Structures are given as C-alpha cells and as structure tokens.
Amino acid sequence: MSLFRSTVLTVANNRVVSSFVQKYGMRMGATRFVAGETLAQCVEAVKEINQDGLVVTLDHLGESVASREEALEATQAAIYIFDAIEESGVDSNVSVKLTQLGLDIDHQFCLENMDRIAAKAKETNNFVRIDMEDTPRLPITLDIFNQLVDKYGKDHIGLVIQTYLYRSEQDVLDLGKKNVNLRIVKGAYKEPSNVAFPNKKDTDDNYIKLVQTHLRNGCYTAIATHDEKIIDELKIWLKANQIPNDLFEFQMLYGVRNGLQRQLVSEGYKVRVYTPYGKDWYAYYSRRIAESPANALFILKNFFKK
Numbered sequence: 621m622s623l624f625r626s627t628v629l630t631v632a633n634n635r636v637v638s639s640f641v642q643k644y645g646m647r648m649g650a651t652r653f654v655a656g657e658t659l660a661q662c663v664e665a666v667k668e669i670n671q672d673g674l675v676v677t678l679d680h681l682g683e684s685v686a687s688r689e690e691a692l693e694a695t696q697a698a699i700y701i702f703d704a705i706e707e708s709g710v711d712s713n714v715s716v717k718l719t720q721l722g723l724d725i726d727h728q729f730c731l732e733n734m735d736r737i738a739a740k741a742k743e744t745n746n747f748v749r750i751d752m753e754d755t756p757r758l759p760i761t762l763d764i765f766n767q768l769v770d771k772y773g774k775d776h777i778g779l780v781i782q783t784y785l786y787r788s789e790q791d792v793l794d795l796g797k798k799n800v801n802l803r804i805v806k807g808a809y810k811e812p813s814n815v816a817f818p819n820k821k822d823t824d825d826n827y828i829k830l831v832q833t834h835l836r837n838g839c840y841t842a843i844a845t846h847d848e849k850i851i852d853e854l855k856i857w858l859k860a861n862q863i864p865n866d867l868f869e870f871q872m873l874y875g876v877r878n879g880l881q882r883q884l885v886s887e888g889y890k891v892r893v894y895t896p897y898g899k900d901w902y903a904y905y906s907r908r909i910a911e912s913p914a915n916a917l918f919i920l921k922n923f924f925k926k
C-alpha cells in the first residue's frame with residue numbers, strides 16, 4: 621500500500637478530522653463523488669447518466685451501523701431503492717454493504733436483512749450486489765452470499781472480489797463453479813501484508829488474471845477499475861478471445877474518469893456507474909481521497925473557493 625493511501629486512511633479514522641470534514645464536507649467537494657443526500661436527488665442524477673448511454677448501480681451510503689434500528693433503516697432504504705427504480709423507470713441496480721445491515725451486531729440478523737433485499741431484487745426482476753469490505757468480514761460475507769445466491773439465483777445477487785488479496789484467486793475459482801456474477805476490484809481498505817500484496821504491481825497483475833479467469837470460466841464479470849492501462853490490455857484480450865459483450869461490463873465510480881466512461885460507451889461497451897447517495901458519505905469519501913493525490917488537491921482547492 622502506498623504511503624499516501626495508508627496515511628489518508630489513518631487520518632480519516634481520526635475523530636477530530638472526521639467531525640471537521642463532516643461539517644464542511646459538501647463544500648469541500650463531496651458532491652463530486654456523491655450524487656445527492658436524498659434518493660429523489662439521486663434519481664435525477666441517474667436519469668442524466670442514463671441519457672449518456674450508461675447504466676447505474678445505486679448505493680445508499682453507510683457502513684458499520686451500531687444499532688439494530690439503524691440496520692433495519694438501512695435495509696428499508698435499500699428496498700425503497702428498488703421501488704424508486706421501478707417507478708422512475710431508470711436503468712439501475714443496487715449495491716449494499718453488509719456492515720450497514722448489521723453484520724457487526726449479529727450475523728443471523730444481517731442475513732435476514734440481506735435476504736429481504738435479495739427477495740425484493742428478485743420480485744422486481746432486478747439485481748443486488750454485495751460490496752466487499754475489509755478482510756475480517758470476508759468469510760462471513762462469502763457465507764451469506766453463498767446462501768442467498770443458492771436461494772435467489774445468480775441473476776439477482778452478485779458479489780465483489782478484491783485482487784489485492786492472496787486468497788482471491790481461489791475464491792474466483794470456487795465461485796466460478798457456481799457461475800456467479802462477480803465485480804472484480806483492486807481493493808480499497810488498509811490490509812496487512814500477510815493477507816494482501818504489499819506491491820501495487822502484484823495487485824494489478826492479479827487484476828488482469830482474475831478477470832480473465834472468471835470470463836474464461838464463462839461467468840459474467842464486472843470489470844470495475846479506472847486504470848486505463850488495464851482496460852486497454854483487457855480490451856485487446858476480450859477481442860482476441862472472442863468474449864461476447866454481453867458477458868461483461870465496465871464499472872467506474874460516480875465522478876471519476878467521466879470522459880473514459882463515455883468513451884467506452886461510444887466504443888459499444890456497457891458501462892455502469894457506481895452512484896452513491898445519502899447523508900452518511902464520510903467513509904466512502906475518505907477512501908476516494910486516499911486513492912488519488914489529485915483528489916486531495918481538488919478538495920483543498922474547493923475548500924478555499926468562495
């Protein structure tokens with residue numbers, strides 16, 4: 621992990637920094653990465669994205685809730701998103717984090733909440749993806765996913781795999797046997813070197829390898845990266861191996877590499893924009909700053925702008 625990323629993630633966990641940023645955050649530039657504080661604002665943003673030919677996955681921000689009440693509210697919020705998608709007719713699915721649904725409170729309670737969301741995804745003929753969080757939560761996340769994909773089917777629920785982890789190659793092979801829909805990402809959390817590659821190059825090489833493995837196994841793959849070098853290399857490989865366009869999609873984050881997103885659409889690829897909304901944006905926002913020194917500069921400039 622780079623010194624910049626590790627420092628930002630450590631500072632972001634500081635309570636004084638966190639309350640300062642939460643007070644001034646929207647002015648500091650969170651609107652660049654967050655599509656609004658309410659679902660209604662966000663649906664308007666999704667309409668605009670759809671007009672440019674891109675599809676969306678909506679994320680009601682929040683993670684690590686402390687009470688059952690908050691977890692139930694987050695569950696209900698995710699269920700409402702499916703209703704809002706149906707009513708507005710926008711082209712979007714939904715992404716959720718299990719810590720938002722009470723994973724750290726009680727595993728069975730979290731499973732029941734996730735089950736209700738997956739049931740709603742199936743009922744509305746839509747799809748929900750479970751985001752992957754840090755490694756202490758990985759085994760239980762996999763367990764909950766496996767139970768629900770068996771119950772609701774791969775067309776209604778998917779998972780994320782992080783290529784900075786040594787174990788991910790085996791996870792991709794195991795999940796490939798169930799033919800599940802995976803989003804492949806590099807990984808955004810601070811992880812120790814006994815579980816994750818310390819060198820970025822190894823994570824990048826593993827990225828290409830795991831995307832190719834999952835596609836070669838005939839499984840739907842969401843290629844979620846802004847790394848143009850990796851995207852270019854994969855585009856050549858996809859063509860050379862005659863991978864059909866309906867077996868994969870590119871995914872990027874709202875507000876990141878907008879030009880590249882639209883360029884891929886103009887080349888005929890499906891592109892999905894991960895679009896978060898809500899009041900609880902701090903942790904998400906901190907990880908975006910940690911990913912790019914340019915973002916930290918952008919935020920500082922915005923803070924001093926009148």
Ligand code: FDA
Nearest residue numbers: 751752780805806807808844845846847871872873894911
């Ligand atoms: P990398 O970090 O190497 O960046 C490559 C280039 O992309 C940079 O040089 C820069 O130009 C640009 N770039 C990358 N991030 C940027 C940013 N924030 N702002 C501006 N430019 C940026 N992680 C996780 O652990 N669990 C999850 O569930 C998810 N889910 C998820 C969904 C989607 C749709 C995406 C795109 C990403 C995630 N991630 C995630 C985050 C992921 O793990 C990773 O941290 C980021 O995507 C950044 O890595 P890149 O692959 O973009 O490459």
